[in-house]
Amino acid sequence: MSQVHVTRRYRFCAAHRLHADLLSEEENWAAFGKCNNPNGHGHNYVVLVTIKSGTAQESCSLDQLDGLVNERIIDRFDHVDLNRDPAFAELTTTGENIVKLIWDILEPLLPNGCLQKVGVIETRDNYFEYAGVT
Numbered sequence: 593m594s595q596v597h598v599t600r601r602y603r604f605c606a607a608h609r610l611h612a613d614l615l616s617e618e619e620n621w622a623a624f625g626k627c628n629n630p631n632g633h634g635h636n637y638v639v640l641v642t643i644k645s646g647t648a649q650e651s652c653s654l655d656q657l658d659g660l661v662n663e664r665i666i667d668r669f670d671h672v673d674l675n676r677d678p679a680f681a682e683l684t685t686t687g688e689n690i691v692k693l694i695w696d697i698l699e700p701l702l703p704n705g706c707l708q709k710v711g712v713i714e715t716r717d718n719y720f721e722y723a724g725v726t
């Protein structure tokens with residue numbers, strides 16, 4: 593049986609600084625370059641959430657997805673400093689960690705098997721994608 597997926601696009605603007613407390617200043621600069629600037633910087637993040645497209649009797653609904661993403665992702669991360677979010681107390685705010693966090697927030701709240709993939713566009717040239725543990 594064929595399965596069609598649908599992807600919704602969301603946006604939030606947030607500040608961050610790539611910095612690992614365990615590394616020295618030089619090591620942080622080597623790892624993160626200008627993203628380690630102590631003053632931080634911002635991105636206009638685009639979040640792409642892919643779910644199974646279903647008929648009305650199946651339970652992956654775009655309305656439910658929009659509500660969840662707006663409440664749990666956009667309201668939480670829009671116009672904030674990501675480094676101050678408790679989820680990043682021990683994690684660097686890299687695109688890899690952001691996309692995995694968004695997956696981990698949404699996946700348990702959606703019907704089983706509904707969520708297929710989360711993508712995060714951080715800059716013109718950086719796109720991160722996560723589809724859970726396979």
Ligand SMILES: [Zn+2]
Nearest residue numbers: 608627633635
């Ligand atoms: Zn950045």
